[in-house]
Amino acid sequence: MLQQSLVIEDVVGGKDGQRILSLDGPLVLATLFEFQSKVRADASKTLIVDFTKVPFVDSAGIGALVGAYITHTKNGRNLFLVGVSERIHQALAVTRVEQFFRFFDSQAAAQKASGP
Numbered sequence: 001m002l003q004q005s006l007v008i009e010d011v012v013g014g015k016d017g018q019r020i021l022s023l024d025g026p027l028v029l030a031t032l033f034e035f036q037s038k039v040r041a042d043a044s045k046t047l048i049v050d051f052t053k054v055p056f057v058d059s060a061g062i063g064a065l066v067g068a069y070i071t072h073t074k075n076g077r078n079l080f081l082v083g084v085s086e087r088i089h090q091a092l093a094v095t096r097v098e099q100f101f102r103f104f105d106s107q108a109a110a111q112k113a114s115g116p
Contacts, residue, residue: 006031010038014111017045024053027061039068045077046114050107052083062095069100078102080110 006025013020019042025031039047047068057065065081072079082104084092092098104110 004028004030006035008034008038013044013046013048013114014108015114018048018111018114019044019046020048020050020107022050022053026056026058027054027064028056028058029060032061032064036064036067039064039071046080046110047072047077048080048082048104048107048110048114050082051085051088054085054088057088057091059095062091062097065092066097066100069097078114080104080113082107082110 004026006023006027009020009022009024011020011022012018021035021038023035027035049065049068069079080102083106084103089098089103092101102110102113104113
């Protein structure tokens with residue numbers, strides 16, 4: 001079986017209190033540990049996760065996203081998703097967690113939505 005990898009680019013957003021994680025690769029059980037580690041270490045007001053280069057997620061990846069959502073919202077912080085494909089939207093809808101997330105077409109739109 002081909003080993004899958006997930007590359008995460010971690011950058012400061014365009015406004016104070018923003019952080020952007022740009023993912024490249026599938027968010028699946030074999031690749032989610034670094035993602036979870038970066039999310040847990042995040043203390044920014046708004047975390048933007050860019051899914052533009054994510055081909056698919058599995059149930060473990062969805063669980064990691066829900067965990068990120070819970071962590072951020074219980075602390076009054078934002079979690080925005082960018083560039084989510086129709087395939088991933090469907091997976092989130094089927095698992096009935098899509099309503100937890102705010103979706104944006106671009107990083108610029110997500111950064112603008114996070115406030116001044």
